[in-house]
Amino acid sequence: MSKISRRKFLAGSVAGGAAVMMTPAQKSFAAGSFEGFPEGMGVLVDLTRCVGCRTCEAACNLEQKLPAPALPFDDTSVFDEIKHGQKRRTTDKAYTIVNRYEPKGADEPLYRKIQCNHCNEPACLTSCFVNAYKKTPEGAVIYNSKVCVGCRNCMIACPFHIPAYTYHSAINPVIKKCIFCYDTRLKEGKPPACVESCPQQVMTFGKRKDLMKIAHERIKKNPGKYVDHVYGEHEVGGTGWFYLSSAPFEEAGFDTSLPKEPIINNVKDFLAIVPMVLTIWPALFTGFHLLATKGKSHGHGDDHSHDEQEGH
């Protein structure tokens, strides 16, 4: 084979490849690896400092203009609430929740604040077929209720069980979740209401990359106090909010079986076959048709003249 023909061959295959790439481009553009906006903000939550006062819940309720809860925010009986064998979770009326856990061998209970973790590569965002979600450069995962169809795929996809739905609205049901106080605070560089309200300074607000250093320093300085793991550093591709804990994370209700890769990576296998099928199938099956019907009539047997000839 001469050099020129090989070059031509390569050029041809590149052109062919490019043609193939054009088709799936729209389907896979978000499938690259993305590690979050460099200047994205985050929050470090140090569970060892939390006393379960629920002030953050109250602050969130006020800031987001949510309806008043059934029990007041200073009522600690909510920690014993069990529904379907589960502790409380975020709802359309409460974007953040504090739960109490009793780790094995610990004298004191451990409190854990739950809210949207604002993933670097959010599963809710990648699962949404109308692009209602957006990861802002400031680090918040926000949601546009104007385009939401209400398929609730984001609720299926979220590994932390965060998004809730206003099922009881007939006209305009929407997803409700923590938005990092984006509209009222984060946009102006201010910390979210829950962080600001905390009397124990459980939460530290700052650039994600700076906070991560602080988290590791705390572990280094106090190896006996902390578990040597920052939950959210790598989980599902890294989250904007991450946790330090004195007890193993699974004993504080965290799902420790989550993959390190973003959720969308699981789906890439399938998305990769889409262009293949789109481009190969037409030729393949038209070819089958030509091979299978060679020498036979190409017409359809609606005139039923084939029925007798082709045997059964």
Place this chain on the structure above:
Amino acid sequence: MKKLETFGIKPHDADLKTNGKQWSVMEKLLLGLTLDQYIGQAFRNKFNWFLAIIFAIGIPVIIYRFIFSLGAVTHASYDYPWGLFLGFGLFCMVPLSASGFMLGTTVEIFGRHDFEPIERLALLNGLLGYFFAVVYLLVDLGQPWRLAYPMVYSFGPAAVLFLVGWHVATYLSVQIAEVSTAFFEWIGFRRGYEFIRKGTIGLTVSGIILSTLHQGALGALFVYAPGKVHPLWYSSAFQWIHFFTSSIPAGLCMVISVSTVVIYTMKWRCDKRFIDNLDRITISLAKGAAMGLATYLIIKFIAIAHDNEWAYFATGWGLWWLFEIICFVTLPMFILMYGIHHRIVGLCRIGAFMTVFGILLNRLNTALIAFNWKLYQEIPHMWEIIIAITIFAIYVATYRFILARLPILYQYKSQAEEIEVEVSEEQVAPAKA
């Protein structure tokens, strides 16, 4: 209808009446009966009463859902955002409707015209299954009036659901085109019929592409939830292959099941060609289904081996998984194989019904039962179940309405053909003389 037949009344099946006049559309709708006869037989049919009771209860509940929101008819669960409407309506109806592209491929692409008597039933089964999957979806969506948003207004092209939405919409149009040939024949619009027939190969091939992708995509939807679906029903690498492969026996067995119901309940509408060929075709379809099941079974175990999940077999979930695989994949496969080998049509039919049930069980397991296995199992709200049953009853009623009229189970004698027959008879007659 049986009773009418004893009086020598035959249902309408041609453009022209026996006296050479054309049927009007109204007469066609009444199956060629007079209004009194039609109403009489409709009232005598006990199944109509059964449907009427379901509608009387269910349709008000559906209206209630649209006035008082989803929260009023479901548990409004945040942990189970998808209940029966999608778990049954979308994830079960779509694989059971794979028949359209399966038989389309067999007849049109591979030129197996011996399957032709059942092709239209398979196409109609596909169309109605998809259509009602969309109806279930409309009931389930929070804002169903925005259904077209992913098509025209706001695009989320990286999402699997975006692909499902586009493909189901496109495929639904393809299927309408495929089934429209029967409709054009029935209303006597010969040109429309011929126009669509010309594009058959294109339509069928696009049907294969769209089906491969969205049957698989329904599986890929669960790949978004690695921690939620039980590992035995979850496989990031194989999920779409599982859903696609199982849709093949699902579609074929659904056609066998439907044709069985039809031959026992609507025999008056089947013509000789359909009745005579059905046993042979049932066995051929069963062959395809048995091979599909074998492939599916192997891939299921490959997925377990790939993720090394053998240890789960020692748990309750493992037993449940084995129950599904042994009783509703392996067992029907052997029943089908025995039936094929000894040419026992009845056994093939039993195997087909079991396979259909197995698909229902698999999809419900993935979407509801083994979903959130670490949290809790949710039993759907009473009204949610009623709505799901009602929509299924509407599906059955529509199915029956169309089967009774359009040339699906019988061959339509068009005006042109009849004249040809008459002409040729006339030509023969003088020759004899």
